[in-house]
Amino acid sequence: MDDYSLDLLERLSLFLNRHTTWISRDTVQELVRDTSVTEEEACLLLLASALEIDPFGSEKDRILFHMLSSGFKLLDPAPFLSDTYCSLPFPQEELDGWAFSWGSLEPFEMFVRDDFALFEGRIIPRIGCFPVSYRFPRVLQNGREWMSVTPNEAATMDKALHQTHGKVLTFGLGMGYYLFHALEKPDVLSVTVVERDRKLLDLFHEALFPYFQKDKDVQFVVSDAFDYAETEMGCWRFDTVFTDLWHDAGDGIPLYLKMKALEHHSPDSCFLYWIEDTMKAYLEE
DSSP: OOHHHHHHHHHHHHHHHOOOSSSOOHHHHHHHHHOOOOOOHHHHHHHHHTTTTTTTTOOOHHHHHHHHEEEEEEESSSSHHHHHHSOOOOOOOEEEEEEEEEEEETTOOEEEEEEEETTTTEEEEEEEEEEOOEEEEEEOOOOEEEEEHHHHHHHHHHHHHHOEEEEEEEEEEEEEHHHHHHHHHHTEEEEEEEEEEEHHHHHHHHHTTGSOOOEEEEEEEOHHHHHHHTTTTTGGOSSSEEEEEOHHHHHHHHHHHHHHHTGGGSSSSSSEEEEEHHHHHHHOO
16 A cells, blocks of 8 residues: 555544534535535535645645545435335344444535545545435444444445355344345345354344345354354355454454455355455555
């Protein structure tokens, strides 16, 4: 990862962790009104300003702005709202520290929208926002968000779901997003879910699983993912093995490498990992 990519990632990380709502409907509309740029152009210019990047400044600033603009999009919420998973009747339920609830994005609030991309040999973070407010389901553990079905979650699952087939093993339940869409696929025969937290499984079975398709075999195993991979995975001839055990690349890289080292226990399986492209980019740094 080159110095420009690192610099841009550091600036974005600070902004996304502290100032995501600094860009609002009012600031975007004011800039559109004063300069006659489009809403998308206004969002990009405001984001650049928040990151202290001058599109017409130094050579470094111009390069950073070029990178930022290549990865930024003002998104249409319609494709995300039409996701069949998001039509489920998510309950406001809690069980032993685990709880389903709703989160929200404000109009023009910035978020990571997909895995990293490569552009002209550099790592490009892909950022987006919606022009309207957007609600998404999430699951909390003791008040801390463990998983949420944001646009980023949906986008970064698509590649894995496209390759998912046959007898499927998935490490990590989350909110069941991967399981839900795997069961929709005609070429999926069965799904085995390995989840170590029985309380999360109990909440899922009570609140969400009744709305999932029931025409295929689904098995739930309470186990540590790595123990299961080492001792059981190779016994069942899985066609697809999908792993999603992390919040982000920060905590995911060591877990990703640990699971990669266990792939030899099931040599004929297709191994898939959530946000693998992003983690590979950091590993190549």
